[in-house]
Amino acid sequence: MKGSYLGELEELILLTVGALFDEAYGVAVMDEIEKQTGRSMNVSAAHAVLRRLEEKGYVTSRMGGATNERGGRRKRYFTLTAVGKKALDESFAFRNELYKRIPKMAFNFSL
Amino acid sequence: MKGSYLGELEELILLTVGALFDEAYGVAVMDEIEKQTGRSMNVSAAHAVLRRLEEKGYVTSRMGGATNERGGRRKRYFTLTAVGKKALDESFAFRNELYKRIPKMAFNFSL
DNA sequence: GGTGATTTTGTCAATGCTGTAGATATTAAG
DNA sequence: CTTAATATCTACAGCATTGACAAAATCACC
Numbered sequence: 230m231k232g233s234y235l236g237e238l239e240e241l242i243l244l245t246v247g248a249l250f251d252e253a254y255g256v257a258v259m260d261e262i263e264k265q266t267g268r269s270m271n272v273s274a275a276h277a278v279l280r281r282l283e284e285k286g287y288v289t290s291r292m293g294g295a296t297n298e299r300g301g302r303r304k305r306y307f308t309l310t311a312v313g314k315k316a317l318d319e320s321f322a323f324r325n326e327l328y329k330r331i332p333k334m335a336f337n338f339s340l
Numbered sequence: 341m342k343g344s345y346l347g348e349l350e351e352l353i354l355l356t357v358g359a360l361f362d363e364a365y366g367v368a369v370m371d372e373i374e375k376q377t378g379r380s381m382n383v384s385a386a387h388a389v390l391r392r393l394e395e396k397g398y399v400t401s402r403m404g405g406a407t408n409e410r411g412g413r414r415k416r417y418f419t420l421t422a423v424g425k426k427a428l429d430e431s432f433a434f435r436n437e438l439y440k441r442i443p444k445m446a447f448n449f450s451l
Numbered sequence: 452g453g454t455g456a457t458t459t460t461g462t463c464a465a466t467g468c469t470g471t472a473g474a475t476a477t478t479a480a481g
Numbered sequence: 482c483t484t485a486a487t488a489t490c491t492a493c494a495g496c497a498t499t500g501a502c503a504a505a506a507t508c509a510c511c
Contacts, residue, residue, distance in 0.1 A: 234379075236469055236496085237348050244438060256487060265438060268345075274471050276488070281469075300480040301486025321439055327355060327376060328432055347469085347496055367460060385498050387461070392496075411507040412459025453511095462503070469496065476489070481482105 235320050241266070242278045243317055246288055247309045254293070254304040255279065279307055287313030346431050352377070353389045354428055357399055358420045365404070365415040366390065390418055398424030 235243070245261050246253040259275040262268060282288045293304040309317075346354070356372050357364040370386040373379060393399045404415040420428075 234348060234497095237345060237351075238470060240348075240435075241438070248441075254487080265441070266434075271472050272487075273473080273489080273491095277470075280489095296479095296486095298480085299485050300478070302476090302478045302488055304487065321435075323377075324432075324435070327352070330359075330376070345470095349497060365460080382499055383460075384462075384500080388497075407506090409507085410458050411505075413461055413503090413505045415460065455508105455510095457506100457508075459506085460504085463501085465499085465501105467496105467498080469494100471494080472492090474490085474492105477487080479484105479486085481484080 235316055238274075239278055239282060240317070240320055242275065243282055243287055243309065243313055246279075246282075246307050247314065247317065251306070251308075253307045256304075258307070282313070283307070286310060287316055346427055349385075349389055350393060351428070351431055353386065354393055354398055354420065354424055357390075357393075357418050358425065358428065362417070362419075364418045367415075369418070393424070394418070397421060398427055 241262060242258060245258050245265075249257055249261060255272055255276050258279065259270050259272050262270055262275070279288065279290070283290055288307045288309055290305050290307045293306050296304075352373060353369060356369050356376075360368055360372060366383055366387050369390070370381050370383050373381055373386070390399065390401070394401055399418045399420055401416050401418045404417050407415075
């Protein structure tokens with residue numbers, strides 16, 4: 230199966246789209262990621278991932294209208310789909326499970 | 341900074357190396373991943389990742405001697421380094437933190 | 452006790468998917 | 482028409498995955 234797992238950044242961005250709820254557009258996602266993780270990021274990086282997530286069916290997008298901000302192009306808003314949320318839940322549960330299963334290593338032993 | 345994050349599979353395999361402790365060689369890692377995740381995997385996939393992890397300093401490797409098994413080439417054993425364990429701990433803590441910070445989304449709302 | 456088949460494992464080479472950056476186009480307000 | 486906010490395009494480095502092949506060790510037959 231191809232593209233059946235969620236990449237590191239894909240998971241992060243999917244999570245952020247969910248968190249920003251109805252304000253999830255490219256730049257906002259990028260800013261939020263930078264703020265939360267300290268990881269510097271380019272808008273096109275965010276968009277590339279968002280587009281891929283849309284292809285996978287984890288988010289949908291729609292164009293917004295004009296706003297009362299200074300100016301600028303219309304925003305493309307992204308929304309988490311039920312499938313996307315499911316993927317996120319599973320990813321989280323799965324990793325947690327895996328870490329839990331390894332008590333002799335993960336947090337109890339040191340080199 | 342390049343290669344400064346831990347890919348999805350890299351995290352999984354690093355975790356597995358820690359879990360297998362003194363029995364972490366290519367085939368064993370592959371088997372364990374397949375057993376734990378159901379994800380089918382090729383030996384060379386495991387080795388490619390292990391080599392990258394070694395380049396990053398997250399694991400070290402040494403060749404083993406002959407064993408009393410049927411036959412076969414000498415095993416290359418991998419060991420988690422302190423740096424590797426730290427990366428794993430941080431990766432885990434960080435993601436957990438992120439999921440926690442997003443109560444309005446991660447587990448409390450549905451579409 | 453050699454010699455080759457068999458088993459277990461590692462290495463190589465090639466390819467597609469993910470992550471990242473820079474440059475450019477579009478839309479709207481001033 | 483200049484400036485600001487966003488999106489899109491193009492290109493490339495790094496991660497994930499596969500298939501084919503090489504190496505080392507035992508087994509079994511003679």
